[in-house]
Amino acid sequence: SAVISQKPSRDICQRGTSLTIQCQVDSQVTMMFWYRQQPGQSLTLIATANQGSEATYESGFVIDKFPISRPNLTFSTLTVSNMSPEDSSIYLCSSGLRSYNEQFFGPGTRLTVL
Amino acid sequence: SQQGEEDPQALSIQEGENATMNCSYKTSINNLQWYRQNSGRGLVHLILIRSNEREKHSGRLRVTLDTSKKSSSLLITASRAADTASYFCAPKYSGGGADGLTFGKGTHLIIQP
Numbered sequence: 001s002a003v004i005s006q007k008p009s010r011d012i013c014q015r016g017t018s019l020t021i022q023c024q025v026d027s028q029v030t031m032m033f034w035y036r037q038q039p040g041q042s043l044t045l046i047a048t049a050n051q052g053s054e055a056t057y058e059s060g061f062v063i064d065k066f067p068i069s070r071p072n073l074t075f076s077t078l079t080v081s082n083m084s085p086e087d088s089s090i091y092l093c094s095s096g097l098r099s100y101n102e103q104f105f106g107p108g109t110r111l112t113v114l
Numbered sequence: 115s116q117q118g119e120e121d122p123q124a125l126s127i128q129e130g131e132n133a134t135m136n137c138s139y140k141t142s143i144n145n146l147q148w149y150r151q152n153s154g155r156g157l158v159h160l161i162l163i164r165s166n167e168r169e170k171h172s173g174r175l176r177v178t179l180d181t182s183k184k185s186s187s188l189l190i191t192a193s194r195a196a197d198t199a200s201y202f203c204a205p206k207y208s209g210g211g212a213d214g215l216t217f218g219k220g221t222h223l224i225i226q227p
Contacts, residue, residue: 033213033214033215041219043157044217045215048214092156103159105159
């Protein structure tokens with residue numbers, strides 16, 4: 001199984017600022033994804049991070065708010081831009097070798113926006 | 115919606131008892147994965163069961179899949195306090211669409227000492 005790390009593990013930010021979350025996988029993977037888990041809720045897919053091209057966003061999520069980079073097969077970043085208290089959530093990245101293989105998750109980044 | 119729906123939403127049992135939680139989904143799947151989440155932390159991958167499999171085991175975990183009923187179950191035997199967590203199923207639909215997973219609200223399992 002892939003080992004996935006995220007940085008930071010948690011942060012408290014002021015509204016209007018931006019935070020970039022890093023995701024590192026210990027092996028080359030085809031698929032990388034970003035999810036959001038709002039307080040008391042389940043996980044919602046934000047986007048698929050594509051290597052060398054723009055991320056594919058799910059309905060309700062836009063690139064201006066959640067820009068994503070994926071410069072290589074083991075690393076991706078998610079930026080939460082112009083934050084508001086409604087962005088307070090746990091943000092998780094996941095990866096998988098192929099679409100129909102296991103997907104493994106990182107430990108999450110707990111974001112609180114004041 | 116395309117996520118799996120877990121049932122029950124909450125389950126409280128005594129330590130040592132078995133815990134069973136169920137997942138129902140809508141259309142044909144390629145596989146279905148079960149995850150555990152402790153106290154709002156990251157998801158731990160438990161088991162992936164493919165559409166041509168009926169049962170899989172991993173330690174104290176047993177997962178079944180009934181594609182005719184579009185349902186799966188997760189059985190945890192001889193439960194321990196450390197099993198207290200939220201459990202999610204994630205069906206991977208075979209009709210294409212996003213490669214990411216969709217999640218239901220989960221089953222919140224509490225093991226009483």
